[in-house]
Amino acid sequence: MHAFTSVPTGRAAATLALALLPALAGAGPAAAKPTLADVIKASKASDWRPLDAEHTLYLEIPAGRVVIEIAPAFAPRHVANIKALVRERYYDGLAILRSQDNWVVQWGDPDEKNPKPMKTAQRTLAGEFTVPLKSAGAFTRLPDRDGYAAQVGHSNGFPSARDPKSGTAWLAHCYGTVGVGRDNASDSGGGAELYAVIGHAPRHLDRNITVIGRVVAGMPLLSTLPRGAAAMGFYDQPGKNVPISAIRLAADVAPAERSHIEVMRTETATYQAAVEAQRNRGGPWSKVAAGYVELCNAPIPVREQAGN
């Protein structure tokens, strides 16, 4: 049966569960048009960048480590506040409180009545739902039309969108996107409570909430958490909350204990080839080319750094 004719999909897939390898069946004999696996195999070292230790969070839960890349360009005040929260060890001992199927997991302070005090960090900030175009840095636009935004593409490895009319840019809600929970008021969040998308991209949240980054490794540790039985997927008993032992900035972790991950540079020709391999898939399995790639369907290859 085809299920067992799988070809090895490379170290990236074997070691990092977030690698978005699209094969449903084995790749079989080589075809003229490259597959994503072919593109990754042919990539050069310069097509990849290591994570910046100052922009990387480790969320430590019983099942292991979730690695989050943060994007200061898109939420400078929230990223600074979250780094302050990390460094005052605010998150250590908090918990994942919510797991709603095809939606989000969310973590924060389980004790509503006696909220954990903060030292230097701020409890709330004005929302950073969009930033001025000039602050958003590099942008590699996808030619594919998007329903939610005038322009979509990638900004240094983050799926992002732009509206030239209003002169704004923002990070898109895709699988793995991490954002800042808030109440009804735009300024009611500050980073004490965060969520990660574990289902189909909820793009209608774009520009409604502050996005601070994305999970680059360890998504299965979040996506397989038991769903909460209370409304909106909250756990119905405190004993079901998933404890967070710590959130650390990679730069504050001893080098020997860091995760060594690299992300394909989204501004490269190699990345364009990777996206094209998804838009019009190569290999003998595909029969009809989509001729299109939707932003959150564009894979962003991630792998362990060579030598680690």
Add this chain to the structure above:
Amino acid sequence: MHAFTSVPTGRAAATLALALLPALAGAGPAAAKPTLADVIKASKASDWRPLDAEHTLYLEIPAGRVVIEIAPAFAPRHVANIKALVRERYYDGLAILRSQDNWVVQWGDPDEKNPKPMKTAQRTLAGEFTVPLKSAGAFTRLPDRDGYAAQVGHSNGFPSARDPKSGTAWLAHCYGTVGVGRDNASDSGGGAELYAVIGHAPRHLDRNITVIGRVVAGMPLLSTLPRGAAAMGFYDQPGKNVPISAIRLAADVAPAERSHIEVMRTETATYQAAVEAQRNRGGPWSKVAAGYVELCNAPIPVREQAGN
């Protein structure tokens, strides 16, 4: 904290985990524009249809029952073959063999060397990747433009797409879509091996594989399965496979043991209001209306039948 200001989201959400309730925070005071919860609350009995017992499969695994609605109009030969497989108890004792993050779970015969014999069913069939428009039945088109197809909308509760030029229609790959695994050849599947989408909609699979239906209840039982450690998310040891005690057609199950589920009729004005509540969300939480809904982001409300 906002996380705890949640309002009850109704019986549907409490009892059926697939209900796609979009709230990240509580709904708070009533706003002029209705939310999806408002639309569901105001719906009439006639806005809902029960599942047809002849078109409903129960996949029974240790964690419970997954309810799959099948769509004979879109894959008549495969649906007939799968019903034959169910009735000869082919699936009973097989297993879920694969769980790949943000992709699919897949089930079939774990014994590649000694495949389980079939009685009346066929092992392979010609692919039914599309059907003629005239065979596809009712279609309620979304006004929203789609990147993957000329027209998208719903066909009796299934997300579907159409191409008037070629005169074809097909079911779209959204979260929960169920299809027929195959090898490289278009005619190499038959329904002995099936998959369900557990991640972001892989719409590039549309028209490349036979889709036979969608999960309407029990998605968390599949989406939270441990991910497989072998290539493409296959379990790396037989002991990790998830045993299937049975797949049954609801019509063959004693009425007292059936799941009593109803789905909002997608051809109704109420459903149009539900989609609009997602396209331009009501309630005090949303600040910017998306003005657009992507096919797989259009919720299809499901609930337990009244009195059950």
